[in-house]
Amino acid sequence: MKSKVRHVLGISGGKDSAALAIYMFENYPELPIEYYTCDTGKELEATYQLIKNLEIYFGKSLTLLEAAAKSHEDPFDHFLQLYGGYLPSSASRWCTRKLKLEPFEKWVGNDPVVSYVGIRGDEDREGYISKKPNIQSIFPFRKNIWSEDVVSKLLKNDHIRKVANWYQQTDTQHLERILEIVEEPLSSKFVQTEKLNALLNLDTPAFNQVAFAFLKTTNYPLSAEANFPLVDNDDVLKKDDIYDILKRSGVGVPQYYEEITFEVNGKKGTYARSRSGCYFCFFQQKIEWVWLYEQHPDKFRMAMEYEKDGYTWMQDERLEDLIQPERMDQIKEEQIRRIERAKNNTKSPYLVDKLNDEVEGCISCFL
Structure with a gap:
């Protein structure tokens, strides 16, 4: 008899949710999991490639949830107009609410739902818990798979x-x-x-x-x-396990996690993107904005175009000021110092794991 409960797993484009999808697909094939993704229209190409790789791996398409599906604009641009050009920020995360959470909650409706979340066993955070009583979160990578409530x-x-x-x-x-x-x-x-x-x-x-x-x-x-x-289940999966799953499956680690070498004032350092999400995400560190400017200049220019009418992605600096040569050198030198401080903290080859002072972002976007 078909279960009355829906089992769902959202894939953001990040490494953890992708690895969780593979893990659940391989280890719990008896669960009728519906895999879905929310498209903002503003992701990097590597995110869309990861989705394609997962669809090849599953042998089927993911369910695509899109806010403002009837609009002639990308979802982000549609809601930006409604908010009068007010860019999202850590104080007002309307992007996560409008582009991720609301489409998800509309999709599941009032059905009883079990939602699988890719928070790892080496992380100390709870993640998004829906306020709707019909949605229950489960964390398969943790020793404690149950939510705090x-x-x-x-x-x-x-x-x-x-x-x-x-x-x-x-x-x-x-x-x-x-x-x-x-x-x-x-x-x-x-x-x-x-x-x-x-x-x-x-x-x-x-x-x-x-x-x-x-x-x-x-x-x-x-x-x-x-x-x-x-x-x-008594598995506890950590960072290295996540990378192993992605590599072994053939899905691969999203390209933006791969660190790239740069040189500044005779010193060498590395940078990469630490998270998935929109290419202009306000949670990015300044070194990630520099990475975007040098690795995806077209995306950076598009991000700059949103800064108008006094609205900026960062509270203390405009993008046009951040890319001044002297300023970029300062940011890169600070990046080198950060890596030096953190180099003994982890043996992971990924830059995101070497920097232990990451800013916490929206869980719905970055897992």
Whole structure:
């Protein structure tokens, strides 16, 4: 019988969501996952190439969600006009809301939906959680696949007896110790994160079984499922695993992650793009704007054309000022210093992994 629950996975053009799509396709073929992407009309060609490579890998097209589909303009330009030329910023992320979230929520409607999110096991963030009660997020790359709201409800002190009973129905080899942890109430000396990690470290699949049993008593989308194969999942995937999946599958790592060498004042450094998303994204670092200017000058010129009527992509600097030779040299020299500071922090060949002071961006765009 066909499941009443829809399983969906959004692909932004970034490495993590692409790797998650491949991982789920290979490991959970029994799940009827719908793969989709939201097109802003302002992506780099490498993003569109990644989508094509995934479609070849899957043997089918991804569902394309496009805001303002009936407009004669690209989605971004359509909404920019509606906002009177006001460019999006970290203080007003109308681009993410209008071009990504609203088309997604319109597409799923009121159906019960399980949404798979590619946050890695070496990241400490929750990601986008829909405010709609019919959408439930799952994080397959993490040891804890459940969202914060599910965990906080499950581990409430009021549920101690129920959680203990559910654990007794599992086949865990650590029941005695687990029950000791379960029966210790949350307090200022024993917070939720400690309790969660202690239970996960002892037996992740057993915790997942208990969480799934709890969900069956709720109105979450998974309450309608007879079983859920990720209950047995104890994988934890990190950066290197993501690159391995993309390379092994033949889909490949998006080209903009590959670092390029530059020289300034007799010193050599490297730069690359650290994220997917629109080529003019305001979350870009200044070295990424320099990268765009030197590697995709046509895109940079197009980004410059949006800066008018006092609106700029960066609060403190216009693009025409950033590309002055002396200013670009300053940015490149600072990039060299940053890489030098970070070079011992990771052995990854990708520049994005060497820079540990990245600005956090919109999760819906950059995974």
